[in-house]
Amino acid sequence: MGPHVSTTPLYGERFHRDPAAVYRQLRRDHGPVAPVQLEGGVPAWCVLGYREVHYVVRNPELFSRDPRRWNRWHIVPENWSLRAYVEPRPSALLADVDEHHTRGAVVREALDTVDAFEISAAVERICDTLIDRFAGRGFADLVVEYTHQIPLLAMAKVYGLADDEAPMLTHDVALSGQEGEEAVGAHERTVARMQRLVRERRARPTGDLVSHLVKHPIGFTEDEIAADLFIILGKAHLTTSDWMGNALRLMLTEPRFAVDLAGGRSSVGHALNEVLWEDTPIQNHVGRWATQDVQLGGKPIREGDLLALGLAAANADPQVRPHGHEGATGNHAHLSFSHGEYGCPYPAQEIARTITTTGIEVLLDRLPDTDLGVHPEDLTWRPSVLMRGLTSLPVTFSPH
Ligand code: HEM
Numbered sequence: 232m233g234p235h236v237s238t239t240p241l242y243g244e245r246f247h248r249d250p251a252a253v254y255r256q257l258r259r260d261h262g263p264v265a266p267v268q269l270e271g272g273v274p275a276w277c278v279l280g281y282r283e284v285h286y287v288v289r290n291p292e293l294f295s296r297d298p299r300r301w302n303r304w305h306i307v308p309e310n311w312s313l314r315a316y317v318e319p320r321p322s323a324l325l326a327d328v329d330e331h332h333t334r335g336a337v338v339r340e341a342l343d344t345v346d347a348f349e350i351s352a353a354v355e356r357i358c359d360t361l362i363d364r365f366a367g368r369g370f371a372d373l374v375v376e377y378t379h380q381i382p383l384l385a386m387a388k389v390y391g392l393a394d395d396e397a398p399m400l401t402h403d404v405a406l407s408g409q410e411g412e413e414a415v416g417a418h419e420r421t422v423a424r425m426q427r428l429v430r431e432r433r434a435r436p437t438g439d440l441v442s443h444l445v446k447h448p449i450g451f452t453e454d455e456i457a458a459d460l461f462i463i464l465g466k467a468h469l470t471t472s473d474w475m476g477n478a479l480r481l482m483l484t485e486p487r488f489a490v491d492l493a494g495g496r497s498s499v500g501h502a503l504n505e506v507l508w509e510d511t512p513i514q515n516h517v518g519r520w521a522t523q524d525v526q527l528g529g530k531p532i533r534e535g536d537l538l539a540l541g542l543a544a545a546n547a548d549p550q551v552r553p554h555g556h557e558g559a560t561g562n563h564a565h566l567s568f569s570h571g572e573y574g575c576p577y578p579a580q581e582i583a584r585t586i587t588t589t590g591i592e593v594l595l596d597r598l599p600d601t602d603l604g605v606h607p608e609d610l611t612w613r614p615s616v617l618m619r620g621l622t623s624l625p626v627t628f629s630p631h
Pocket residue numbers: 288323324325335338462463466467468470471474507511512513516567568569570572573574575576579580582583
């Protein structure tokens with residue numbers, strides 16, 4: 232790919248104000264695959280077409296998940312804000328297709344050991360404890376104090392960590408996804424904690440997810456399991472929090488989703504599904520790297536080029552949704568979990584659904600008269616090219 236002097240930036244004021252408008256313009260100007268710049272002018276192809284995203288994820292031999300293939304590593308700044316998403320790690324989840332096929336399957340099996348009832352009960356307790364902290368106050372920030380806390384506290388349970396370790400883990404995993412020096416330290420602490428966990432389960436295996444990986448005859452090394460465990464935490468955190476937060480926003484701002492005990496519960500599933508179509512947590516997924524020169528959507532992709540999967544844009548593709556916002560949201564054909572070999576494993580999707588559904592239901596049960604505490608237009612989104620989630624969600628309710 233040549234230098235993209237005049238390509239569209241997927242960052243900055245204009246993009247963050249209305250990303251959907253930028254995707255529409257890209258589609259008009261370039262069709263289903265558009266040359267873009269990521270933060271710092273780093274070039275990439277944004278795959279905006281529903282069919283093209285499908286094609287890319289279905290053909291991992293042509294479009295690899297392994298960031299070491301990138302032909303632009305030499306221009307990536309050391310402190311690049313997206314580095315955490317492209318850094319090569321010794322995880323099964325980033326391996327090329329043959330290795331991923333066997334090792335990734337073991338990770339999927341491990342996620343399948345998570346019992347839906349146990350996780351649901353654990354999430355209920357987590358949510359009750361969080362709500363106890365603000366219920367007496369009559370107001371709260373549901374993003375900072377609730378949705379952003381729940382998924383990692385739940386995953387700490389899934390990993391069998393002690394209750395007093397969970398807050399530190401939550402803090403470190405959240406920090407490790409951000410920019411700067413502190414993120415490096417937080418990443419190292421988390422990986423070290425995961426390595427200790429692997430040693431603990433090697434010494435005394437149980438029936439849990441970590442033990443499944445440790446005991447598997449495939450013989451993962453300690454570093455490999457620690458890297459997988461870290462990636463799973465990273466995958467679970469903002470995706471699931473933003474899914475829950477965006478659904479709560481929808482329920483609190485759209486009259487169709489009046490939040491009260493009578494109407495609220497039955498519409499939780501609808502709100503969660505609508506979010507996956509309209510405000511999906513992973514807007515752009517970085518990514519895939521071409522294994523050879525190849526044409527995609529009429530564009531000449533060069534070996535080693537980075538492709539960002541434009542999941543949000545693909546979900547809105549007029550080729551599959553000619554009627555825009557209407558229709559479609561009742562089904563599950565969105566690309567929000569991606570697809571294929573590297574797609575979000577089905578058991579992980581189920582864990583995420585259990586966490587989000589339980590989180591919203593417990594809130595509705597405990598604080599049934601929850602109302603938005605600010606004007607809907609005053610809600611702000613985090614300025615991120617990859618994720619779509621609110622910075623905060625202030626609400627009011629009768630103190631309990
Ligand atoms: C408990 C929560 C979750 C867990 C444990 C989890 C786990 C994972 C794992 C392990 C992968 C890597 C799969 C592989 O390489 O084989 C993955 C990928 C992915 N997940 Fe999830 N996930 C969770 C929630 C979510 C949510 C809520 C979303 C979005 C709505 C999401 C979207 C994705 C996407 C887009 C990918 C990338 C797929 C690709 O590269 O094609 N995940 N997830």
